[in-house]
Amino acid sequence: MRRDTFLKSMAALAVAGTLPLSARAAANLKMMIPANPGGGWDSTGRALGKAMQDAGVAGSVSYDNKGGAAGAIGLAQFVNGSKGDPNALMVMGAVMLGGLITGKPPVSLTQATPIARLTSEYNVFVLPANSPFKTMKDVVEQLKKDPGSVKWGGGSRGSTEHIAAAMLAHEVGVDPAKINYVAFRGGGEATAAILGGNVTIGGSGLSEFDEYITSGKMRGVGVTADARLKGFDIPTLKEQGYNVVLGNWRGVYGAPGITAEQRAALTDMVLKTVQSKGWAEALERNRWMPAVLSGAAFEKFVEDDFANLRKTMTQAGMI
Structure with missing residues (x-):
């Protein structure tokens, strides 16, 4: 050529x-x-x-x-x-x-x-460090008493943390339609709401909450994995008796x-x-x-x- x-x-x-x-x-x-x-x-x-x-x-x-x-x-x-x-x-x-x-x-x-x-x-659910709740069991007990009083903070409606919260509600006998889910447009907004105590409990990927869990500003109370995540002593929802496993x-x-x-x-x-x-x-x-x-x-x-x-x-x- x-x-x-x-x-x-x-x-x-x-x-x-x-x-x-x-x-x-x-x-x-x-x-x-x-x-x-x-x-x-x-x-x-x-x-x-x-x-x-x-x-x-x-x-x-x-x-x-x-x-x-x-x-x-x-x-x-x-x-x-x-x-x-x-x-x-x-x-x-x-x-x-x-x-x-x-x-x-x-x-x-x-x-x-x-x-x-x-x-x-996998998703991790966290509580603000100063939350009156200490464990996922505490959150679930309040959820059973008054579903609307527990504010779940996370990504948009239909996000994996939203689905996991609905699955957990269904698992413990609460109508998922009654959960009080607060959707945010981005992880930064959700993180600020959790740290500020504007929601009861928050969910997202571990990478988004890693530094806050490590620094003690958030307390991890459950992960949606089959087994505990390496390097974090956070119990899975499954080992706590809630059959909720969901990947992201x-x-x-x-x-x-x-x-x-x-x-x-x-x-x-x-x-x-x-x-x-x-x-x-x-x-x-x-x-x-x-x-x-x-x-x-x-x-x-x-x-x-x-x-x-x-x-x-x-x-x-x-x-």
């Missing part, structure tokens, strides 16, 4: 976004974070963006926080504003699935493009309408990043468990988890 013909071919591929990763300049990525600053999606998106830059697969990463409705507001903006953009990513996870089930927004997650699952973690995962999607080649290139960028030193450090720092899944396997996982969450939420009386 003549040199000028080769260069024209490469230029055409670059415009189409289909060059092999090794042959393309580092991308300028746009990261949609469908939550306010300070929460799990925010920390995941920014940690991933930094690791992508450190790994050399992204030249720059810009972030757009758009909180509300368990990520549905950010999803709508992403679906409507990023069509065909091969350099757009959106953070999402189990919380978004729960929110879509309860909220029925005008857009669907199926309109976006599955890229990869990244991490998994996070991942990323690409824009609607990108080509199969663009999807593959974006997936390669993410998979290269999660093998990097920078991402390994982020996992350790945030106590996230690696749970990488991509391609058709990730797509099927989302479909199955959506169905399982709907079943769980129905059984818990949420829908």
Whole structure:
């Protein structure tokens, strides 16, 4: 092939976004974070963006926080504003699935493009350090007496901590529809409410409460895992007699309408990043468990988890 013909071919591929990763300049990525600053999606998106830059697969990463409705507001903006953009990513996870089930927004997650699952973690329930309650049993006893008097603070309606609270209520014979759940648009708002004593009990991923539990500003009273989390002497709900086990995962999607080649290139960028030193450090720092899944396997996982969450939420009386 003549040199000028080769260069024209490469230029055409670059415009189409289909060059092999090794042959393309580092991308300028746009990261949609469908939550306010300070929460799990925010920390995941920014940690991933930094690791992508450190790994050399992204030249720059810009972030757009758009909180509300368990990520549905950010999803709508992403679906409507990023069509065909091969350099757009959106953070999402189990919380978004729960929110879509309860909220029925005008857009669907199926309109976006599955890229990869990244991490998994379990929720932890915490009390403010000065709470009159000391254990989950204390909270449950009050819940049985007067469900409305116990304010549960956490992420948007349909979040995993909301589902876990509803499951716990159902488990102890309280109508889940009667729980007083206070939804916040981001982890930072929820944390402030817990520390300020504006809610009775709060729930979220361990990574969001780690520093406050360690410093004694919050007291962990139950985790939604099968076994106690390493490094934390917090009993599981299951070992306390409440059969509530629920995981929380996070991942990323690409824009609607990108080509199969663009999807593959974006997936390669993410998979290269999660093998990097920078991402390994982020996992350790945030106590996230690696749970990488991509391609058709990730797509099927989302479909199955959506169905399982709907079943769980129905059984818990949420829908």
